[in-house]
Amino acid sequence: MHEAGVRLTLSDMKMLTMRELNRKTASVLDAVERGETFELRRNGRAIGYITPTPPTPQHKPDWKAHFDWLRQKATKNDIKTITEFEEERR
Numbered sequence: 001m002h003e004a005g006v007r008l009t010l011s012d013m014k015m016l017t018m019r020e021l022n023r024k025t026a027s028v029l030d031a032v033e034r035g036e037t038f039e040l041r042r043n044g045r046a047i048g049y050i051t052p053t054p055p056t057p058q059h060k061p062d063w064k065a066h067f068d069w070l071r072q073k074a075t076k077n078d079i080k081t082i083t084e085f086e087e088e089r090r
Contacts, residue, residue, distance in 0.1 A: 063089075 016024075028038050032052050040048040070082055 028050065031038050032050055035052050037052075038050040039046050040050065067082060067086065071079065
């Protein structure tokens with residue numbers, strides 16, 4: 001089969017050699033090992049971070065405690081609204 005239809009490089013893409021890719025990867029890993037935070041960017045925007053420590057786990061909100069707190073602070077009109085929210089949640 002003829003491979004003329006396959007383009008190995010695109011005009012808008014920068015071509016990296018394996019040596020350059022390995023060096024850039026090593027520099028990121030070295031920075032993280034030193035304790036630095038590395039920012040991942042795409043199209044000029046930060047899309048993520050590589051850090052030496054994992055992020056803290058996100059806890060789910062305790063809705064029961066939240067609604068109990070709202071009931072303590074609520075007026076008569078607010079209590080009606082809260083009970084409607086609880087009925088919708090069920």
